[in-house]
Amino acid sequence: xxxxxxxxxxxxxxxxxxxxxxxxxxxxxxxxxxxxxxxxxxxxxxxxxxxxxxxxxxxxxxxxxxxxxxxxxxxxxxxxxxxxxxxxxxxxxxxxxxxxxxxxxxxxxxxxxxxxxxxxxxxxxxxxxxxxxxxxxxxxxxxxxxxxxxxxxxxxxxxxxxxxxxxxxxxxxxxxxxxxxxxxxxxxxxxxxxxxxxxxxxxxxxxxxxxxxxxxxxxxxxxxxxxxxxxxxxxxxxxxxxxxxxxxxxxxxxxxxxxxxxxxxxxxxxxxxxxxxxxxxxxxxxxxxxxxxxxxxxxxxxxxxxxxxxxxxxxxxxxxxxxxxxxxxxxxxxxxxxxxxxxxxxxxxxxxxxxxxxxxxxxxxxxxxxxxxxxxxxxxxxxxxxxxxxxxxxxxxxxxxxxxxxxxx
Amino acid sequence: xxxxxxxxxxxxxxxxxxxxxxxxxxxxxxxxxxxxxxxxxxxxxxxxxxxxxxxxxxxxxxxxxxxxxxxxxxxxxxxxxxxxxxxxxxxxxxxxxxxxxxxxxxxxxxxxxxxxxxxxxxxxxxxxxxxxxxxxxxxxxxxxxxxxxxxxxxxxxxxxxxxxxxxxxxxxxxxxxxxxxxxxxxxxxxxxxxxxxxxxxxxxxxxxxxxxxxxxxxxxxxxxxxxxxxxxxxxxxxxxxxxxxxxxxxxxxxxxxxxxxxxxxxxxxxxxxxxxxxxxxxxxxxxxxxxxxxxxxxxxxxxxxxxxxxxxxxxxxxxxxxxxxxxxxxxxxxxxxxxxxxxxxxxxxxxxxxxxxxxxxxxxxxxxxxxxxxxxxxxxxxxxxxxxxxxxxxxxxxxxxxxxxxxxxxxxxxxxxxxxxxxxxxxxxxxxxxxxxxxxxxxxxx
Numbered sequence: 022x023x024x025x026x027x028x029x030x031x032x033x034x035x036x037x038x039x040x041x042x043x044x045x046x047x048x049x050x051x052x053x054x055x056x057x058x059x060x061x062x063x064x065x066x067x068x069x070x071x072x073x074x075x076x077x078x079x080x081x082x083x084x085x086x087x088x089x090x091x092x093x094x095x096x097x098x099x100x101x102x103x104x105x106x107x108x109x110x111x112x113x114x115x116x117x118x119x120x121x122x123x124x125x126x127x128x129x130x131x132x133x134x135x136x137x138x139x140x141x142x143x144x145x146x147x148x149x150x151x152x153x154x155x156x157x158x159x160x161x162x163x164x165x166x167x168x169x170x171x172x173x174x175x176x177x178x179x180x181x182x183x184x185x186x187x188x189x190x191x192x193x194x195x196x197x198x199x200x201x202x203x204x205x206x207x208x209x210x211x212x213x214x215x216x217x218x219x220x221x222x223x224x225x226x227x228x229x230x231x232x233x234x235x236x237x238x239x240x241x242x243x244x245x246x247x248x249x250x251x252x253x254x255x256x257x258x259x260x261x262x263x264x265x266x267x268x269x270x271x272x273x274x275x276x277x278x279x280x281x282x283x284x285x286x287x288x289x290x291x292x293x294x295x296x297x298x299x300x301x302x303x304x305x306x307x308x309x310x311x312x313x314x315x316x317x318x319x320x321x322x323x324x325x326x327x328x329x330x331x332x333x334x335x336x337x338x339x340x341x342x343x344x345x346x347x348x349x350x351x352x353x354x355x356x357x358x359x360x361x362x363x364x365x366x367x368x369x370x371x372x373x374x375x376x377x378x379x380x381x382x383x384x385x386x387x388x389x390x391x392x393x394x395x396x397x398x399x400x401x402x403x404x405x406x407x408x409x410x411x412x413x414x415x416x417x418x419x420x421x422x423x424x425x426x427x428x429x430x
Numbered sequence: 431x432x433x434x435x436x437x438x439x440x441x442x443x444x445x446x447x448x449x450x451x452x453x454x455x456x457x458x459x460x461x462x463x464x465x466x467x468x469x470x471x472x473x474x475x476x477x478x479x480x481x482x483x484x485x486x487x488x489x490x491x492x493x494x495x496x497x498x499x500x501x502x503x504x505x506x507x508x509x510x511x512x513x514x515x516x517x518x519x520x521x522x523x524x525x526x527x528x529x530x531x532x533x534x535x536x537x538x539x540x541x542x543x544x545x546x547x548x549x550x551x552x553x554x555x556x557x558x559x560x561x562x563x564x565x566x567x568x569x570x571x572x573x574x575x576x577x578x579x580x581x582x583x584x585x586x587x588x589x590x591x592x593x594x595x596x597x598x599x600x601x602x603x604x605x606x607x608x609x610x611x612x613x614x615x616x617x618x619x620x621x622x623x624x625x626x627x628x629x630x631x632x633x634x635x636x637x638x639x640x641x642x643x644x645x646x647x648x649x650x651x652x653x654x655x656x657x658x659x660x661x662x663x664x665x666x667x668x669x670x671x672x673x674x675x676x677x678x679x680x681x682x683x684x685x686x687x688x689x690x691x692x693x694x695x696x697x698x699x700x701x702x703x704x705x706x707x708x709x710x711x712x713x714x715x716x717x718x719x720x721x722x723x724x725x726x727x728x729x730x731x732x733x734x735x736x737x738x739x740x741x742x743x744x745x746x747x748x749x750x751x752x753x754x755x756x757x758x759x760x761x762x763x764x765x766x767x768x769x770x771x772x773x774x775x776x777x778x779x780x781x782x783x784x785x786x787x788x789x790x791x792x793x794x795x796x797x798x799x800x801x802x803x804x805x806x807x808x809x810x811x812x813x814x815x816x817x818x819x820x821x822x823x824x825x826x827x828x829x830x831x832x833x834x835x836x837x838x839x840x841x842x843x844x845x846x847x848x849x850x851x852x853x854x855x856x857x858x859x860x861x862x863x864x865x866x867x868x869x870x871x872x873x874x875x876x
Contacts, residue, residue, distance in 0.1 A: 033665040046688070058661050073731065078689045078710055079697065087692035155792075157833070160810035165787060166734075170714060171794035174726035178642035179716060179796045182631055188706050189716045189724055189796050193627035193641030195708040200686040204653035209832035211660035212506055216481040216837050218667075224836035231794075232813055235802070236831040237642075237649040239494075240526045242814060243536035245799040246826030248527065252799060255640040257632075259619070262526045262537075266619060268628060268638050277638055279623035283493070284521055287615065309524075340614055347620035349629045349638055352694040352701060355684070360624075363609035366681055367691055380695030385685045386658035387606075390673035391665050 032059025033391045037214070040065055040115055042103075043125040044072045046092060046196055047169070047230060048153040050203025051210060052123045056095035057384045057393035063115065063409055064093060064400070068100040068428055071402040081375050085399060090372065091381040093399025099410070100403040100430045103134050107429045112136065114414050116144050121210055125153040128163045138225055149213040150225040151206045157229030167230050169198035176234025177241060183254045201233040264312040264319050265291070268349060269327035276332040277349040280323060280339075285309060287345050294342035295326050372398055406430050480507025481837045485663075488513055488564055490552075491574040493522045494541060494645050495618065495679050496602035498652030499659060500572050504544035505830045505839035511564065511855060512542065512846070516549035516874050519848040530822055533848045539819075540827035542845020548856075549849040549876045552583050556875045561585065562593045563860050570659055574602040577612045587674060597672040598662040600655045606678030616679055618647030625683035626690065633705040651682035712759040712766050713738070716796055717774035717782075724796035725774060725782050732756055734791060741789035742773045815841050852876050 029035060037060040041052035049064070049072070056062040066072050078088040099115075102108040113136070116122065122141065124131060131137055141148055152158055155167010156175075173179040173192055182192040209226035217223055235242075244250040258267025263283045270277050282288040285308055289301040299305060300322070306312045312319050327335060332348060339346035348354060355361055368383040384393035410416040410430070424430045485508040489500035497512075497520075504510040514520050519533060526537040534542075548564075551557040562585075565571060571590065573580060580586060590597055601607055604616010605624075622628040622641055631641040658675035666672055684691075693699040706715040711730050718724055729735040732754055739748040746752065747769065753759045759766050774782055779795060786793035795801055802808055803826075815829040822844075830839035856862045856876065870876045 033661045033668075054657060077730075079693045079699070081696070087689040087696065091689060091692050156807060157811055160807040162807040166790060166792045167794075168728040168730055168792050170708070170728035171726050171792050173642070174716070174724075174794040174796040177797050177799055177802055178646075179726060180724075180798050181640070182642050183639055183706075184632075184637065188633075188718070190632055190639060190706050191630070191704055191708060191715075192646075193622070193631045194687050194690075195710065195714070196688045197642075197646075197686055201650070201653070204650070204657065205832040208502060208653065208656050208660065209834055211657065211664075212481040212837070213834060215660070215663070216834075219481075222836055224834055227833040227835065228831075229811065232811065232831050232833075235808075235813060236828050237646055238799075238828065239643060239645050240535065240537040240540060241643070241799050242802070242826050242828055243540050244527045245803060246814075246816075246824065247529070247536065250527070250799075255644075257637045257639050259640045259644040262644070266644065267640070268623070270637075277623070277629075279620050279628060281617045281619035283525065283617060343615055345615045345617055345620055347614075347616070347624040349623040350626045351629050352626055352690050352699075355626050355691075356694060360605055360609045360611040360678075360680075361684075364606055364678065364681065366684060367695075369695070377696060380691050382685050382687075382691055385677070385681055386654040386661075387676045387681075388658055388662060388665075388673055389676065390671055391661070 029059065031391065032393070033388075035059040037061070037121065038119045039063065039121040039123065040119045041096060041123045042112075043123045043153065045074045045077065045125075046199035047202040048123040048125040048151055048206055048228075049074070050092060050200055051151055051206035052096065052121075053092055053094055054203070054207045054393075055121070055210065057395065058391070059393075060121075062096040063119075063405075064096040064098045065101050065112065065115070066098055066402060068102050068403065068430055071098070071100070075399075075402065081379075083372075083374050083401070085401070087379065090375075090379055090398040094381070094395050095397065096400060097405035097409060098400040098403055099406045102429050103136070105427070105429050107424065107427065109134055109136060111410070111414065111424075111429070113140075113144055116141055116148060118413055119145065119148065120214070121149045121151065123151045123153070123206070127166065128154055128158050142223060146223055147217050147221055148223040149210055149217065150223070151210055151228065152225055153202055153206055153228045153230070155230050157232065158227045169230055170195050172198035172230035172234050175231040177238055178234055181252060181254055184256045185254050187254065189254060198230045198234045201237065202228050202230050205233045205236075258316075258320060260313060260316045260320075263309060264316045265323045267320065269324050271327050271332040271335055272330055273332050278327060278332060278335060279347050279349060280327075281345045282312075283345075288312065290342045291323075291339070291344040291346075294338045294344040295323075368395060370395065370398055403430070479837060480839070481834070483507035485509070485570065486511065486568040487570040487572065488568045489545065489572045490561075491572050491602065492520050493525065493574075494648035495651045496572045496574040496600055496655055497522070498541060498649055499600060499655035500545065501541055501543055502652070502656045503570070503659065505841065506834075506837070507839075508570075510545040511568070511851070512545040512547045513550050513561065513564070514547055514848060516551050516849065516876055519547070519549070523845075523848070529825075531847070534845055536825070538845040539822070539825050540845065543827070543841050544843060545846055546851030546855065547846040547849050548852045551875050552585070554873075554875050556870065556873070558584055560856070560860065560870075560875070562589070564855070565590055565597060566593045567859055568594065569596070569663070570598045570600065572600045572602075572655070576615060577601075577603050577607045591672060595672060596666050596670055598659055598666060598675070599672070600659055600675045600677070602651050602655055602677045602679065604679050606681065607676045618645045618679055621647040621679035621683050625680040626687065627683050630701060630703055632703045634703050636703070638703065647679045647683045650686065651677050651679045654682045654685075707763070707767070711756060712763045713770045715767065717770055719774055719779040719782055720776060721778045723779040725779060725786075726794045726796055727770065727774070727786070728792045730792070735759065737789050738786070738791045741785050741791055742769070744769075817841060817844055819844055849876070
């Protein structure tokens with residue numbers, strides 16, 4: 022189950038070599054996706070401890086955390102100390118043989134090591150470089166440290182999460198902005214590869230965590246720009262555009278449902294599911310405008326109905342009528358869900374040195390002809406150093422031993 | 431800077447009084463601004479300069495889940511044909527705050543960027559025939575109907591592939607094309623709940639709130655969709671073969687949650703709502719300042735907490751026997767947070783920001799959109815693109831992401847009027863006569 026049968030050489034990104042010198046999730050996630058589709062991803066890590074992602078979250082018997090095992094999937098770990106001249110030299114040799122570099126050092130750090138864009142571009146004119154930082158490579162805040170938590174705040178979505186006038190809460194997951202940026206980074210890399218195919222020309226992608234977050238805010242900017250509307254925290258319902266549209270508690274304690282009537286047609290179906298088709302009449306709540314004007318009444322009707330039924334019963338009625346509703350699943354609910362099973366969204370992978378099965382989210386996106394695959398979970402620190410320095414850079418065993426003695430690797 | 435018609439023009443974000451932070455950003459902006467000027471595009475030959483130029487994409491989806499993938503490809507040079515119902519058009523045109531243009535809300539103006547609108551009724555046989563002719567001349571098709579709908583119209587994969595063997599098709603739906611729930615209607619809001627994200631938003635034991643923005647899952651599924659398309663195009667170049675990308679919105683949401691699946695699978699840990707905090711680190715949350723504003727502080731590592739303790743004027747807090755190691759901070763979560771709440775609560779937001787930035791502590795304002803419009807960094811990076819359109823005035827929309835150094839994307843036009851390119855496409859691309867087009871219009875097929 023852990024690997025698909027597709028021939029490695031036939032994978033759509035076979036032959037692409039990616040150096041992932043970045044840390045934690047954002048830029049490395051771009052590399053993870055490329056690796057799932059066949060790229061050879063070399064994770065370049067500091068010999069002293071490696072990527073901090075190895076310590077992020079819940080530890081396993083192997084010490085590396087679960088998040089590392091999952092998100093460093095398919096990568097080969099190569100240790101290299103970029104603070105040392107010999108490390109820099111080896112890095113340049115790797116760059117000469119690579120197609121893509123992912124990095125997320127603070128702006129100026131690579132330059133300090135003599136590994137700025139100009140240098141790398143000269144070594145490899147076709148190189149594509151993904152640069153991810155909290156604030157990007159330009160602008161007044163470029164030197165500030167940035168994390169997804171801060172990016173959610175700066176990018177405007179933390180402000181929107183929480184009860185009206187209450188404490189702004191984490192928008193679901195603290196790592197959201199990292200993943201979003203990884204996705205944009207991956208898109209940038211793939212487009213840059215396309216440009217390189219035509220012209221031979223490499224380039225860099227300048228990604229900022231906060232920008233990826235801000236890009237996903239629908240009409241927030243134009244509504245403020247045109248009408249001065251400042252959107253506030255939504256609470257459990259988001260009725261700026263549609264009603265009913267929110268979370269409602271059911272008769273089962275702690276079990277909530279989401280209902281989302283973005284069109285009149287969908288509200289009509291909900292009214293049928295509720296056994297009250299008359300609510301969708303034109304002079305009652307048939308059109309969105311009327312529902313929005315009477316959002317409190319509409320929400321109350323829906324809340325009362327939801328509170329009168331067990332979750333399963335409620336959802337069955339909605340599904341039968343084609344009304345848009347779904348459960349607010351916990352991870353325990355998800356593990357028991359038929360759709361997740363049917364779509365194989367959870368992959369169980371045996372890791373001998375952990376002694377147990379690790380369950381990780383499977384590959385996205387799903388391609389019909391050339392599906393991606395998970396060959397192995399996150400590697401041990403430096404697991405592939407010798408193989409890469411030997412096979413790729415042609416270093417002998419003596420040289421490798423000497424580098425190890427000097428703690429360059 | 432472009433200030434005159436044709437119809438749209440773009441100017442750099444922000445008032446001219448805010449200088450770019452450095453020469454690099456100035457260069458980038460100059461490139462973007464030139465590229466955003468339609469007149470300029472012709473002269474520099476956009477056809478060759480953008481990475482997706484030469485690619486034709488049919489976007490027959492509605493709202494955002496899928497169509498946003500087309501928007502990204504369009505920003506980087508692909509020609510996007512938005513195929514819409516002749517009367518109703520994309521419901522996105524009516525979703526959200528209305529603009530002065532009767533067929534466009536603000537969300538449509540922003541996210542319909544760079545597209546051309548072609549009307550076509552797929553419920554009529556002739557509409558289907560024309561659609562297949564368009565497919566034959568395109569590279570990518572994006573749709574997000576409920577699974578089975580296109581098949582009902584005679585537009586299943588076999589038919590489409592016959593019309594165009596190299597076709598790359600992105601199919602986005604709430605639950606994907608397979609599985610027991612495939613026919614259920616799904617929207618981002620439902621997907622957030624189904625995928626477990628909404629369950630985590632809010633205070634422990636209290637009401638689960640909307641995780642940030644309602645259409646987050648739409649954006650996420652589109653980002654995966656764009657990646658799928660780009661990968662599939664590579665495969666097509668190598669083999670000539672097209673394929674399908676099948677995305678359930680809930681999957682795109684679920685993929686973002688770090689270790690949640692692995693931790694439940696291995697240890698039976700059910701992650702619960704965490705309020706403003708996070709299970710991985712302390713202090714890591716949102717804190718109120720004395721002027722009733724909020725900041726986010728994220729001390730992911732011990733090093734950062736050490737800096738933060740110094741900034742708070744209490745360096746002893748970072749001692750090894752106190753709150754120095756993350757493990758001890760996690761164990762004493764409430765105490766540590768109380769200290770931070772007290773310190774942040776004693777200062778104005780500006781002051782907290784200044785001290786944390788000086789001390790290199792990861793901090794940010796919890797920005798409202800009003801804050802964002804005032805922010806010097808948003809302006810310097812060109813994150814707010816300002817486009818003028820006759821009859822609408824200035825529309826401010828998010829700029830292009832990601833930023834590419836050699837081939838930056840550009841916004842050539844806002845969401846188009848319904849059917850603005852129908853004639854052009856049917857006449858020039860499909861070679862229909864003016865008379866024929868008139869007849870189709872009379873029959874409301876276009």
